[in-house]
Amino acid sequence: MAEAAAAFAPGFGGDYCEDEGDSRVFKAALEVFRKLKDLKCPLLEGLYITEPNTIHELLCTPSKYRLEILEWMCTRVCPSMQDKFSSLNGAPVEAKIQEMVKLGHELMLCAPDDQDLVKGCASPRKQLQFMGQMLDAVQSLAVGCSSYPSVKEDFEDDAEKNEGLLEEFLSSVQLEMLLNPESDPWPVDMQPVLKNQGDDWQGADPVAQSETEKVAELARQLQEGAAKLWALRAELVLAFIQVYDNELGECCQHPDPNLHPCGPIVQAVYQTLTSCSQLLKAVEEVTGTSAEAMDAVKRQEKEPICWDGSSSVMSLATKLEELTRKYQVFNDSLNEGKG
Structure with a gap:
């Protein structure tokens, strides 16, 4: 090294x-x-x-x-x-x-x-x-590869702990005392009914007795299921590799596609058409705005308006005529100066 x-x-x-x-x-x-x-x-x-x-x-x-x-x-x-x-x-x-x-x-x-x-x-x-x-x-x-053994070990540890706790509980003196008390804890009026039931009531709980067996069976089923899942995963990977090598490999080895030289021309035409479309939309908006402006002008032609903060009040049409005359005078004066 x-x-x-x-x-x-x-x-x-x-x-x-x-x-x-x-x-x-x-x-x-x-x-x-x-x-x-x-x-x-x-x-x-x-x-x-x-x-x-x-x-x-x-x-x-x-x-x-x-x-x-x-x-x-x-x-x-x-x-x-x-x-x-x-x-x-x-x-x-x-x-x-x-x-x-x-x-x-x-x-x-x-x-x-x-x-x-x-x-x-x-x-x-x-x-x-x-x-x-x-x-x-x-x-x-x-x-x-490492996750499966970890899960398996954790489950086995939990199952072993649960089995130990159940075994300790079922074999404890306190449980025996609860099931067979020295003095009958039930009321006097209920004792004859319970005594008639005999040993059937005093028997152990079947759910508690079979708890250990259920835990062991579930652990075994989980181990078998995990092993089958891992084996199936390995088989799928191998099957895919074999299918790819034998059938799909040749199909996937295609040469690169040939690009036509007209590509840049098509792109330029597309950009031009896009610009033209945008221009037409702008013209459409301007036309609409102009029509609205003309309608507004027509509505205000006869309405008197105060212009430039002066006291004179005149309509829009009269104001436009005044401006037109001033422009004509100004234009004539420019032409005379050039002459």
Whole structure:
């Protein structure tokens, strides 16, 4: 591990550190490294690095050590990959890379020909996203495998405690005294009726007697149901992988669609039509407003109005005629000045 830390010291492999100054990439690298630590990746034992730049180099620079980390991820997601990798020992490294790409494609995390992503030649953001999603899958599987035993143990502990309490209660002296008191606690007028019932009334409660058996039976049924559910889940996963490998895999490996060169033209036409539609709506609003204004003018043509705070009162039509004359005089004076 010390050699691995030295190999990925700051400054090593600078050609692949495309986003060295991007803090978001460093943050993503730290998150992936934390997940590896939480999952106790054996390849990180004895490796003590904390610098974001060094961790970025470790995870995003092509190296044999980085491929071993990816190989470990693949075996944790799909344990059957361990046998496949073992059979490829001594083969060219490209064979393992192809198997990793195939698994990533089956998990819908990469394209079927994305070897650069596994090799470490893709962009750091894409590499870290791929690793993060792979580790999330590992964590989900780990939580799923550990949750069932935990629930089972908790239920067994509760069942054992309840069984002990019931056994202690049923065998206690106080219960015996309650069922067979030395003095009859019932009123005198009710004693003959109770005595006629004989030993039937004095018998133990059948519900209390069968409580232990019910708890044990429920525990057994819960254990069987949980075991069947876990087995069914494993069978569903295997069935999906087999169906995908045999039937769906080829159907999902379609080439990328071809984009027609007329796309930008269609977009430009769409934008033009949208602008024209907006313009027509504006014209419609202006037309409506003008019609309303004309109606208002017609209604006020004959109504006298006080203009400019002066004492003169005249109608709108008279005021417009006055303004028209003033404008004509002003325009004539301008023309004379030019002449």
